Amino acid sequence: MTTLFELRGHLGTLAATLWNYGATFAVPTLDTYDSGEVGFSLSAELPGSASPKPAVIKLAEIWAPAGHDNFSRSEYEYDFIEHPLDRRRAFHGHDPDHFAREFRVLVHEHCEEHLGSPACDHYYGLPISGFEAIRQFASLWGQPGPLGCARLRCLS
C-alpha cells in the first residue's frame, strides 16, 4: 500500500535516477485517471549514439485505489529499446485478465535480440519494480553481446 504522497516521491526518485544517467525527458507528473486510478508514463532518451535513434527507457505504472489515500500497483510497462544496438528488453504487467486466462500468469517479459523479430512474443517473468527494471536496463545499456533471450522461457 502506498499513499499519494509516497507515489509522488516514488516517481520523483525514478526520474532522478534516469536524469542522473544523463537521460533527457520532460518532468513527469503523477496523473489522476478518469477511472479513479493514478499513474504516470515517461519516455527517457539515453545519452550516447543516436544512430539510428537514441536508446530509450519507457516507464509507465497504474495504481488502483486500495482504501483511504492508499494505492496498489495494478499494471506496469517497463521498456528498454536500444536502437543503436538494435535490441529490446521489457518487463510488462498489463491486461492481467488476458494473461491469466491464457497462461495463468499476470506478468510477462519481452526480449528481442534484433528489433522487430522476437523469437517468442511473450516470455515468463516475475513481478518487478521500476527501480529493478532501471537497474537491469542500465546493466545492458551499451554493453556488447547478446541479451540472453534464449535463456528465457517462452509463454506462447
Next chain:
Amino acid sequence: MQTKQFLSPADIAQELGISSATVLRMIHSGELPAILVSERIYRIPAASFEMYKAGTLRVASAAPLGRVKRRPRLAQGEVLPVAAAAARGAAVSRARR
C-alpha cells in the same frame, strides 16, 4: 577522437586523483551514479560523471501532480495472446472433426 560513453572506476580515480577504493565508496554511497554491468564490475556513464563534476546531479523530489486524464492502455500495439488461444482452439476443433 571518440568520447567514451562509460568510464571505469579506475578512469574516475585517475581523473580525480583519488583511489579506486574511494570511487567505489562514492558509488556505494550513491554519491556517484553507476551501473553494475556484471558481478562487481561498475561502469559510470560519462554523462553522470560530467554532472558530478559540475555539481548538477539531481536530488529526488516529489513529482508534481498532473491533471485528470483518460486512463491509458499500457503496451498499446502489443498483440495480446488471445489470437494464440483462438488458433489453438481452431486446431483442436479441426483435430476432433
